[in-house]
Amino acid sequence: MYEELKAVREKCLSCKKCGLAESRHNIVFDDGIPNPKLMLIGEAPGFYEDKEGKPFVGKAGQLLDKIFASVGLSRDKDVYICNTIKCRPPENRNPLPEEKEACWEYLKAQIDIIRPKMILLCGNVAVQSILGSVGGITRIRGKWFEGGENVHGAKLMPIFHPSYLLRNDSREKGSPKWLMWQDIQEIRREYDKL
Numbered sequence: 626m627y628e629e630l631k632a633v634r635e636k637c638l639s640c641k642k643c644g645l646a647e648s649r650h651n652i653v654f655d656d657g658i659p660n661p662k663l664m665l666i667g668e669a670p671g672f673y674e675d676k677e678g679k680p681f682v683g684k685a686g687q688l689l690d691k692i693f694a695s696v697g698l699s700r701d702k703d704v705y706i707c708n709t710i711k712c713r714p715p716e717n718r719n720p721l722p723e724e725k726e727a728c729w730e731y732l733k734a735q736i737d738i739i740r741p742k743m744i745l746l747c748g749n750v751a752v753q754s755i756l757g758s759v760g761g762i763t764r765i766r767g768k769w770f771e772g773g774e775n776v777h778g779a780k781l782m783p784i785f786h787p788s789y790l791l792r793n794d795s796r797e798k799g800s801p802k803w804l805m806w807q808d809i810q811e812i813r814r815e816y817d818k819l
């Protein structure tokens with residue numbers, strides 16, 4: 626698995642298929658361990674990720690690590706982490722359709738190699754890339770979706786993006802942070818059954 630991932634990463638590292646190749650400092654391919662049980666797909670690298678070449682290392686990433694830690698999971702031993710888009714869009718704008726299309730080959734290869742049993746779709750960009758138009762994240766988060774052939778039958782759960790949680794500080798019942806807490810506990814329960 627490791628050798629196969631390495632080959633895709635190497636191809637990706639010299640990619641010039643879309644305009645983001647001009648402005649990126651680093652390609653952000655993955656982090657965590659190649660775990661066939663649990664994969665998380667985010668949106669696209671931000672400033673710090675572009676600088677370091679690693680996904681989820683900024684504030685949102687630190688919060689993501691805390692969310693995993695709250696149920697005893699960590700990227701060092703339990704999760705394979707990557708993004709829908711491997712290069713930072715300027716000013717963190719939403720990725721363009723042609724950028725998503727150009728990058729799909731790498732995400733698809735990551736899924737094909739890892740063959741995770743469970744995939745967390747973190748934010749709308751990840752949801753759309755795998756599930757298409759199934760509705761906004763607020764309505765579909767926390768629900769399990771059966772993945773089709775594209776994901777080899779993995780169970781999928783859309784979850785809030787940690788950047789969204791950073792903008793919504795309340796922990797009251799029904800708030801985004803409270804909902805995230807329900808979701809991560811459900812994820813842990815299912816993970817333990819795998």
Ligand code: URA
Pocket residue numbers: 667668669670671674679680681682683685686708
């Ligand atoms: N947001 C993402 O979706 N991915 C990252 O790697 C960082 C921030």
